[in-house]
Amino acid sequence: MQGGKKGGGNQKKGGSAISDLLKPKQPFEQTEVVLQNLLLIENHRRKVGSPILEDLDIAEAAKALWEAPFAVLSHDKFESEDPKFTYANKAALDLFETSWEELIGLPSRQSAAEDPETQEDRNKALESAAEDGVIRNYTGWRQSLKGKRFQIKDCTLFNLETPTGKKVGQATTIYHWAFEDGTEGGPAAFEHVESSERPSEEEVQKAEEAVAEQGALVRALKEEHGLSNDDEEVQENVALLLRRKAKLEALHKRTAAADAAAAAAEAVPVSEAEAVSAS
Incomplete structure (x- = not known):
């Protein structure tokens, strides 16, 4: 009797372990996301010239990027016919009022209104980044997947390249955004400097x-x-x-x-x- 009870206990424990393995992982825990994040972090340091996060522990890099207070997004190769989103952290998903499952794989052009002027402005920025490797201080209009318009300010766009130099996509960091009703968000929202005079x-x-x-x-x-x-x-x-x-x-x-x-x-x-x- 005791042996049978013990065997049943082992079976339950084994079943729980299998269940844990099958349990869906958070995006930052997925192997392909971790690898993409490491590529993104390395390209930011090389293209932008600074670390994307201070004192970044490489073992916690994917989680730290996922929980960063600024928005981070990426899409695959810009030269492709219709680039698709490949990454968005929590701040970006909140900003664009969407979920990981809904955004990833979606054409990145849908992050902006469909009118020709807005799409042309967005494409020019991406083309400039594709040519130069990085552009800084970009400002443009975007909209959430629910249709809420907002302006992203002082963004940095940069290419994603493999160690061999092959272009595989582009990424952006957004520290400041402003909605049409005047509300603002992002870690840099309240540090915006309006003066145009040369600082001392x-x-x-x-x-x-x-x-x-x-x-x-x-x-x-x-x-x-x-x-x-x-x-x-x-x-x-x-x-x-x-x-x-x-x-x-x-x-x-x-x-x-x-x-x-x-x-x-x-x-x-x-x-x-x-x-x-x-x-």
């Missing part, structure tokens, strides 16, 4: 120090306090780090724009009268 060196230095300080705090939470990306305190501080980085990037953009305007002004030729007067 002191202003830029303070922003750089704020980024370094926040980055050090995130590292300390992980290395000294043993917290992980799943802990709320880490998530909150990573979100603040991203906002500070967005503000610093905005300051760098203002500096570059002011320098370009000054260079253009110096390049304007003087009129003949001005030349005579000057002589």
Whole structure:
């Protein structure tokens, strides 16, 4: 009797293990998604010139990208007839009001309104990224799968390439979005810098120090306090780090724009009268 009971227990345990194996995995747990994520992360570092996430643990990369506070999407090769979505993290799925099952495999053109002007703007951005490898500070109109329009701001688009240089797709990171009713979202939503004046060196230095300080705090939470990306305190501080980085990037953009305007002004030729007067 005891032997029979024991055998039944083993059978139940085995059945549970099989059931666990058959249980659907979260998207970030799927092998093909993990491999695609590693390719995306590597291309972001190489094309954009910075890590997509600070202090990224490679063993937790797919989960960290899935739970990132900014939106990440990718589609397959742009040169194909009709590129399809191959990845979207939770923030992107929420933004486009859809699910993983509904979005993946869908033509990526459906992320924008069907009117020719919007589609042309989107295609030009993708073509530019395909040619140059990356474009920064892209702003354009998109719409959710339920038809809600919104503007994505200061996006980065970059190519996805294999280690041999073969193009296999494109990806985008979105840190700031604004809906037609005026509401905004994304980790950079409240760090938007409206001024067009050249920032002072002191202003830029303070922003750089704020980024370094926040980055050090995130590292300390992980290395000294043993917290992980799943802990709320880490998530909150990573979100603040991203906002500070967005503000610093905005300051760098203002500096570059002011320098370009000054260079253009110096390049304007003087009129003949001005030349005579000057002589």
